[in-house]
Each structure stands twice: as structure tokens, then as C-alpha cells.
Amino acid sequence: MKNASELLEFDAGHLWHPYAALRNTPARFLARSAQGTTIETADGLKLIDAVSSWWCVAHGHNCLEIVEAIRKQSEKMCHVMFGGFTHEPAIELGERLVKFLPKGLNKIFYADSGSISVECAAKMAVQYQFAKGHPEKCKLVALKGGYHGDTAGAMALSDPDGMHTLFRGIMPQHYFAERPNCRADEPWDDRDFASMEQVVAEHEGEIAAIICEPVFQGGNGMWLYNAGYLKRLRKLCDEKGILLIFDEIAAGFYRTGPRWGMEHAWGTPGAAGKDCAADVLPDIMTIGKALTGGHMTMAACVASEMVADVITNSKISAFMHGPTYMANPLACAAAIASLDLFENRDYASRVAAIEKRLRANLEPLRNLENAADVRVLGAIGCLELKAIPTSDDILRVIKETGVWLRPFCNYVYTMPPLITSESEVDRICEAIKMIGQCEPGPVCDDEFHE
Structure with a gap:
């Protein structure tokens, strides 16, 4: 040795x-x-x-609880392709997530990592608009100062002046609004939304979705902003027929206080779904990191029934993505054990x-x-x-x-x-x-x- x-x-x-x-x-x-x-x-x-x-x-x-869950699952099956097969850990995790996630977000696509779940969210938004008869709506709007991952599609949605500038040549080009400057501990100032309104007004016909990290911008500046921004985003998206994506990979699972970062925009933060105002729910959300308690790599892209129904009932009914390790049984077992802890502690x-x-x-x-x-x-x-x-x-x-x-x-x-x-x-x-x-x-x- x-x-x-x-x-x-x-x-x-x-x-x-x-x-x-x-x-x-x-x-x-x-x-x-x-x-x-x-x-x-x-x-x-x-x-x-x-x-x-x-x-x-x-x-x-x-x-111990997560390690034991992984050990038990390893004695049965470490991996099987999710194309053509399903398995109990994937189904049980799905059932648990539907109850754990905000009400109405219940169509789950398992991904390998947070970056991949963001790629899936972007693709899902574009495929939704295509299915609605708007193939020209293939751009997203993101926030300066944001971070969504290191794969090409996720980099393209991260701060355009941040750590990924070297790779601009291989990234798709999207639109960016100024980051919210109204701090989390300050009263909401509606002028903080002017940049986003301007970007959408200029490019409305091209925009499939808006993506943001709710209240907490992580890897490009550790910035904490006012949840009033999320309310204005939801209203704007509804008015313009644009999807809203919340990237909860860093903010979710109680990191900012409540279960989800978006809950800061709810009337009274509480258990998922019970106190949630419908006007501050996303159409698509991404989760990862703490999903398995950090013991296995796994993430998920979760859609509303509306988004899933539009894609499913279109000419191209299949969502066009499929990772090799999608719904890996070991990762699913770890995530189930992690959810047990989130629910019981x-x-x-x-x-x-x-x-x-x-x-x-x-x-x-x-x-x-x-x-x-x-x-x-x-x-x-x-x-x-x-x-x-x-x-x-x-x-x-x-x-x-x-x-x-x-x-x-x-x-x-x-x-x-x-x-x-x-x-x-x-x-x-x-x-x-x-x-x-x-x-x-x-x-x-x-x-x-x-």
C-alpha cells in the first residue's frame, strides 16, 4: 500500500x-x-x-441511515438502465418527492447532477414552447450574478461576466437582466424589476422561459436578494406566456431557512403546498445537492402538470433527454433515506x-x-x-x-x-x-x- x-x-x-x-x-x-x-x-x-x-x-x-440504505440496495441491484425498465427505488422516491415538493410540481425527470437538471429544465422549456407552436421561442432569460452549473448549457445561463467567459464561443447565447439589488433584509423596491421588464419587452417573441436561483445566488457571488422579485417574475411570466424556472439546487432543502427558497415569497412559509400562493410557484424547478444528503450524485428536474401535458400531447411527445445513470438505484435509495431525515428532523x-x-x-x-x-x-x-x-x-x-x-x-x-x-x-x-x-x-x- x-x-x-x-x-x-x-x-x-x-x-x-x-x-x-x-x-x-x-x-x-x-x-x-x-x-x-x-x-x-x-x-x-x-x-x-x-x-x-x-x-x-x-x-x-x-x-448511518443513508449509508445503510445504499448498502442494502447494493445487495439487490446497483444499476439498470431506465430505458425500458423501472424499479422500486425510483418509484418510491418519486412517490416521496411528489409529497415533499411544492403542490402541483409532480412530474419528475431524474438527472445525474445539478448541471444536467438545469440542462433538462432549459430543454423542457424550449420543447414546451415548440409544442405550443412557438419554435421561435428558444431563448431563456437569466440573471447576472447567477450560477447554474458547469456544463455548456448551464454555463450559458450563468453570469455572462463570471467564471465561464473563456467558453463563450461554445455556449448558446441567451439574455440577461441585472441581478436583483434589493437585499433580502430590505423592503421590496419595485424599481429593482425594471431591468427584467426591459429585457422581456425587447425579446418577448424569442423567450421560452426565465430562470433564477430563488433568493440566493450562490456560486458567482453569494448574493441574497428580496423575495418580492419572485412575485414579480411570476406575474410577468403569466402575462407574457413565458415559463418560470426556479433553480433550487443550492437554496432548497432548508438551506435558506424554509424547505424551499421560493417559500420566502409565500404568504406564510410552511409545509409544502399548505400555505403556498399559486402566483409564486414555478413551472419547472431543479433540485440536487442535498437530495441524497451528499452521499451519491443525483438531481431532478420537476415540471408542473401543465408543462408535462403540453409536451406529452404534442407531435413529439417524448421529452428528448436520457442520461445513462438516470434513476440509478443506489442514488434513489440514498435520496429516500435523505428524505426520511428531512421529514423526521x-x-x-x-x-x-x-x-x-x-x-x-x-x-x-x-x-x-x-x-x-x-x-x-x-x-x-x-x-x-x-x-x-x-x-x-x-x-x-x-x-x-x-x-x-x-x-x-x-x-x-x-x-x-x-x-x-x-x-x-x-x-x-x-x-x-x-x-x-x-x-x-x-x-x-x-x-x-x-
């Missing part, structure tokens, strides 16, 4: 990591095990996972406690000399800096505090597992503070800055 140094040497020479150079940015740590909120490295360092391993490990690492209260602790710890950081802003909503906390410290300083803070943080650009953020204790939240915030107190360094000098 190879020792840790030999493993890391091979990794550095042959394995690419996310948003990193192949040879100049070797992996910082060799993970040996993970349990609950903690990742342990090969050299014995224990790190609180303050970013839920990119926002998906909602119930904690190596959750009071995550709304847990997230409220995390939010209270984040606010208490992070709000005072506005006074740091290098601080540009502080934003908190649910189990999301972000310290925006005027300039980011060096990667060496960030690494030093991680090792000194035992907290795994992965800042990007000027954003030092946390999205911890929903089981994170108050004392662990305090440790996370102390690490964020220490990074904020470091001297600024070169901009984006390696993978910590993406």
Missing part, C-alpha cells in the same frame, strides 16, 4: 482538481475519513466541514439556530478594515472582503482553527451541514474572522480563489 506522500505525489502529477492548475496547485489535504461535520486527513488533522463539501452534505458525512428550527449564531458572530465583522459586506440567511453566512488574503494565509488559518473553508474570489463563506452545533458555528465564524484579518494578497493566486 502506498503511503500518503506517494499518493499525493501521484495526485499532483496526474489528477486535475476543480478550478485548479494540474501541477501548480496540488491537493492541500489527503482525506482519510469523514463523519458528521468532520473530515479527518491522513496526517490526523480534523477539520470541520464549513462548506458541506460544496453544499450537499446536509445531514453530515457518512450518515426539525431542520427548520436547526437552521434558525444556525442563522442566529451566524448573525451574532459575523455582523461585528463589518468593522474589519478589509470587510466590504456581511450577508446571512438561514445556514448561509458570507464575509465579502475588499481583497482576499494569500492562499498561504488561508491555509494557515485552516490548520490553526481546524475549520475547512474554501473562499472564492472575495467571498469567505460558510454553508455548514444542517447538523452543525452552535459551538462548531462559533469556531467556523472565528476562522472566517481570522481570514478577514489577514493582510490582502495577490488576486486569485490559486485554487482557494477560483
Whole structure:
């Protein structure tokens, strides 16, 4: 068996990591095990996972209930193609999701990842308009500052001036409105919707759908905006015959407080469907990340009956997409176990406690000399800096505090597992503070800055 140094040497020479150079940015740590909120490295360092391993490990690492569900399913069937076959885990998960999702969103297309579910949503919207006799409606409107994934179609709907500018030549061209500037903690200002109205007015005849991340723009700026924007979007889409897509991959599963990010626009946030005003439901939504509790890759694109009926009753009745690992039984089993936990644990209260602790710890950081802003909503906390410290300083803070943080650009953020204790939240915030107190360094000098 190879020792840790030999493993890391091979990794550095042959394995690419996310948003990193192949040879100049070797992996910082060799993970040996993970349990609950903690990742342990090969050299014995224990790190609180303050970013839920990119926002998906909602119930904690190596959750016993999910691991056991995967084990049991592996004894029966690890995979079978979903074309021509179905199976009990896919059916049971579908039944559970129909009850768990907002009322009326009950036609489910299983996908491999969040990016693929966004691709499916865009294709579904275009196929819907084609079926309605509007093939010219093949463009989408998205928000500047948004992030929807790394595949070509999803990149095309993400911030046009964000991290994917290198690939403009291979991406389809869509339309973009200015991001909502009315913050989540401010009163709604209807002038914030003017840019979207203008874009739709100029291109109405070409637009199949509008897509947004409800209240929380994640990977391009950690921005939290007023839910009044969602109400105006729904009204505009209804008036213009445009579909509305909510990308709940990051905001869903209690991350922002309620079960779904869209619930911030409902009259009284509550259980799915019970308090939901029909004017703030999307026609299509995407879910992923925490769907399996971060234990398997899986996502879903979910449509309303209206959207599904129009496509199904058209000349081309099949929805034209089909991933190899669609409805993988192991992933379905993991998702069922994850839903059990979401339904049986009071995550709304847990997230409220995390939010209270984040606010208490992070709000005072506005006074740091290098601080540009502080934003908190649910189990999301972000310290925006005027300039980011060096990667060496960030690494030093991680090792000194035992907290795994992965800042990007000027954003030092946390999205911890929903089981994170108050004392662990305090440790996370102390690490964020220490990074904020470091001297600024070169901009984006390696993978910590993406």
C-alpha cells in the first residue's frame, strides 16, 4: 500500500482538481475519513466541514441511515438502465418527492447532477414552447450574478461576466437582466424589476422561459436578494406566456431557512403546498445537492402538470433527454433515506439556530478594515472582503482553527451541514474572522480563489 506522500505525489502529477492548475496547485489535504461535520486527513488533522463539501452534505458525512440504505440496495441491484425498465427505488422516491415538493410540481425527470437538471429544465422549456407552436421561442432569460452549473448549457445561463467567459464561443447565447439589488433584509423596491421588464419587452417573441436561483445566488457571488422579485417574475411570466424556472439546487432543502427558497415569497412559509400562493410557484424547478444528503450524485428536474401535458400531447411527445445513470438505484435509495431525515428532523428550527449564531458572530465583522459586506440567511453566512488574503494565509488559518473553508474570489463563506452545533458555528465564524484579518494578497493566486 502506498503511503500518503506517494499518493499525493501521484495526485499532483496526474489528477486535475476543480478550478485548479494540474501541477501548480496540488491537493492541500489527503482525506482519510469523514463523519458528521468532520473530515479527518491522513496526517490526523480534523477539520470541520464549513462548506458541506460544496453544499450537499446536509445531514453530515457518512450518515448511518443513508449509508445503510445504499448498502442494502447494493445487495439487490446497483444499476439498470431506465430505458425500458423501472424499479422500486425510483418509484418510491418519486412517490416521496411528489409529497415533499411544492403542490402541483409532480412530474419528475431524474438527472445525474445539478448541471444536467438545469440542462433538462432549459430543454423542457424550449420543447414546451415548440409544442405550443412557438419554435421561435428558444431563448431563456437569466440573471447576472447567477450560477447554474458547469456544463455548456448551464454555463450559458450563468453570469455572462463570471467564471465561464473563456467558453463563450461554445455556449448558446441567451439574455440577461441585472441581478436583483434589493437585499433580502430590505423592503421590496419595485424599481429593482425594471431591468427584467426591459429585457422581456425587447425579446418577448424569442423567450421560452426565465430562470433564477430563488433568493440566493450562490456560486458567482453569494448574493441574497428580496423575495418580492419572485412575485414579480411570476406575474410577468403569466402575462407574457413565458415559463418560470426556479433553480433550487443550492437554496432548497432548508438551506435558506424554509424547505424551499421560493417559500420566502409565500404568504406564510410552511409545509409544502399548505400555505403556498399559486402566483409564486414555478413551472419547472431543479433540485440536487442535498437530495441524497451528499452521499451519491443525483438531481431532478420537476415540471408542473401543465408543462408535462403540453409536451406529452404534442407531435413529439417524448421529452428528448436520457442520461445513462438516470434513476440509478443506489442514488434513489440514498435520496429516500435523505428524505426520511428531512421529514423526521426539525431542520427548520436547526437552521434558525444556525442563522442566529451566524448573525451574532459575523455582523461585528463589518468593522474589519478589509470587510466590504456581511450577508446571512438561514445556514448561509458570507464575509465579502475588499481583497482576499494569500492562499498561504488561508491555509494557515485552516490548520490553526481546524475549520475547512474554501473562499472564492472575495467571498469567505460558510454553508455548514444542517447538523452543525452552535459551538462548531462559533469556531467556523472565528476562522472566517481570522481570514478577514489577514493582510490582502495577490488576486486569485490559486485554487482557494477560483
